[in-house]
Structure formats: structure tokens, C-alpha cells
Amino acid sequence: MYGILAHMNTWRAKAEAVSQSILIRSLSLLIVIMAALMLSSCRDEESSMPTYTVAMEATFPPYEFYQGTEIVGIDVDILNEIGRRNNVQFKLEDMAFDSIITAVQTGKVDLVASGLTVTEDRKRQVDFTRSYSGARQVIIVPEGSPIKGPEDLANVRVGVQHGSSGDTHVTEHICSNPERFTNGALAISAMSAGKLDAVVLDNAPAENHVAGSRGLIILPTPVVEEKYAMALQKGNTELLNMINASLDAMEADGTLAAIIEKRMRENTPEMNQEADTAFGRLMDDFHVDFVKNERWRYLAEGLLVTVEIALTAAAMGIMLGFLIAVVRSTADLTGRLKVADMFCRLYLTVVRGTPVVVQLLIIYFVIFGSVDISKVLVAIVAFGLNSAAYVAEIIRSGIMSVDRGQMEAGRSLGLGYGTTMRSVILPQAFKNVLPALGNEFIVLLKETSICGYIALQDLTKGGDIIRSQTYDAFLPLLMVALIYLSMVILLSHLLKKLELRLKKNER
Ligand code: GLN
16 A cells, blocks of 8 residues: 555656646746737837827738838828828738728727728728729739620639629629639739639739739729728717818828829839749749748748747646636536536537637627737637637546546545645646647647738738738748648657656656
């Protein structure tokens, strides 16, 4: 009996030490990152100038697009000018175009300035400023295409930007089921890859895209004429009046026309010389995708965001999951904690029963709707809460798989329920479920690739930005995939080592 007890004690101490050190490290990591995020979001607010947040989708040259890691363009110039005249500043948020109206409607941002077309449908949801620019939806086709105008679009594969006025017009008047892309640039690369016959897009970005890709032309007959304006939450008259007054003044003194004219003039990017060999072309593409304009930075910075979110969310998931698992199994084993168990079950049902992207959007737009909170923090909370549900079930299955005799042995040696659970059951459970936990972390890491939905520039979004600038789908996607793959391989390797260490301790 004493022999068993002594053996159990040393093993217990080692296993306990490993699992506790993991928990403590997770906890400290979580605290450090959360504190850093809080501090950084406080610093943003320090500036005394009134600050308004503006949503835009920054793959829309020359209205808004990336130059290096900065968003520039007509809308940005106009906002800067309005800011200068009124002593206010605007904070830009690049987000998916189809989230933009929701963002301003729910008060998540104060303003939309995104080459936004005034439409009757949108007027029901938001207030528009006066219009500051005219535009038209045009048709882009490959050179030599038989498509000559809107009348030829009915039975061909047409690409549009999801949620755009072009999308609505094409769907209602031309062909009921166009192919919808998150932005026009992606539709253009799909057409360059032979997957579409035509793309309907706003004229100014269309001109930029056509200049940047080979073998595409814009048809002379437009599909529809439009006007651009900024949009605000209904009833936000103070900001509306300020912007309208500034736009009027800027029109009167010629600033508006000068901004638009300058950006339009620069709107056709120069094309690189085509290399002769396939390898030469690949090297050229590599240069344009990653080296030119330091585009590799989108991937490097995105990678940091991805790692930060995944690590912190995993730490949060493990701690919360651990707690839930203990509550659930205590209820199962002893019949205590019934109410807490009920809440935990409800939580698990809801979290595991809904897609993580929907949870992320609900947390961002609804729960933190009117709070100005760092998006990284939102993502950490969303992925942490999501992961906790899976971790809880993994750990619970581990606890339940530990032989019941262990609990009885612990109790008969005079240890209380809590001590037996903490010192005997949990360390064994932890060791048993380590592979499953590792797997959950790998899933979590890859799941963070949906962060672009709330306009976070993670690794995947970094690749998207490059694609939208260079119209090359192949290399940016390949590179993003390779980076995720390397992280997963590294992680699997570390987990294997941890497992081996635990096994060794057992002996
Ligand atoms: N003008 C189009 C619209 O409002 C597209 C705008 C955009 O993609 N930024 O729907």
C-alpha cells in the first residue's frame, strides 16, 4: 500500500507539475497579451481631436487602395481635407464590402466612404451625404470576346462584387445568378484564369484593373450610371451636416475636383515587361507579389496577428474549457453543481451548434456593437469562447476515461474530492487527451483565417490584399498555404515532444 502511495506521489507530482506549468504559462500569456491590447487601444483614444471611424473596402482604386501598408485614394484625400477643415480626424477600417452597410447601421463605424453608390434600397437603411462623384458600371471582357454589350450578358458567366450596386443591378436586370466575389479584383483574376466571361464593375477600379492585367478590355457601353456618396447611421445629422458643408465648400473652391483629377490621372499602373520563359514569368510574378513595394510585409504582419490571436485564444480556450470540463464531470460523478452544469451544457450546445464565423460576426457587430474595442481582442474572445467548448468536451472525455478506481483509491487514502480530482484524475486525463488538444489547437490556428470578415489583417487577409493588387491568385495563395502548413508542422512536432516528455515522466 505504501509502495503504491509513494509511486503515485512521485508520478502525481511530475504530471501535476507539467499540467500546471502549461496552465500557468497559458494564463500568463493571456494576461500579458490582453493587457498589451488594452493599453494599445487606450493609447488610440488619447488624442484630443474628435475621431470618427470610417469603413471602406480598400481594393477599390483610385478611391481606396493600399500603398505599402497605408490606405490611400480619393475617399481618403477627401476625408483628410474634411478633417483638416473641421479639426476632426478619421480612423480608417478596411472591411469586407458586404459588411459595410451593416457596420454603419449598427453604429460599429460612424461613416462609410467607399466609392459607395447611392441606391433606393440603401437609402432605407442609412442616410447619404450629398454625392461627390459620378460613376458607371462597366463590362470588362477578355480581348476578342463575342460579348459586345449588356444585351449579351444574359447567358454567360458574369462576375460581380458581392453586395455591390453592380451585383444588385446585374441580378435584377441582366442575369439572375451572377458569380459573386468579395471584391472586383478577385473577379478579374477569376476571369484572367478563364473562369468567367465578363465582369461588371465600377468604371474607375475597372480601368485600374484592366491596366494591371493582360488581355482585358472595357466595353464602351456602360450598364448603368451611378453617383457616389458617403453613408451614415440614420439620424446622425451632426456629422452629416458637417460633411455636407465641407463637400459644398470643397466643390466651390475646386479642392474636390483637384483631388479627383489627380488620383484619376495616376489610376493606370505601369505594366511589367513580360518574360519569355515560364520560369522567368514565375520569377517576375514572385518579384511583383512579394518583393515589389515590400508586399511581403502584408504576409509578415498578418502572420503576427494570426499567431497572436491563435495563441491567446488557445490559452483562453484551455482555461475556460478546463473549468467547464471540471464542472460537467463533477456533476456527472457526484451529482453536485447541477445549475452550473446546466449553464455549461447550454453553452456547449450553442457554441458547437453554430458556425464560428457567425459567432465572430455576432460578437463583433452585436455584443461589442457600440464599444470601440480592438478587433484583435474581439477575435481572441470569439475564438477563445469557441475553442473552450471543444476543449471542454475533450478534457471531459479524458476525465471520464480515467478508471473510476483512481477516484476511489484517492478518496480511500483520505484525499478530498477536489484534491483527488486535481492531483490524480486531471493529470492523467490531461496526458490522455493531449493529442486531441493538439488537434484542436491546429484547427483553431487555421480557423482564424476567417478574421478578414471583421477586417482584421491576418495572414489570409494579407494574401488577399496582395492578390487584389497584383491580380495573381497563384503565388499569394500558395505562399499563404505554405506558411500555415509550416506552422502546423512545427506545432505537431512540439506536441509530439511534449507527449514524449509526459510518457517519460510516467516511467
Ligand atoms: N459602387 C459600388 C457600390 O456601392 C461598389 C463600391 C465598392 O466596391 N467599394 O456598391
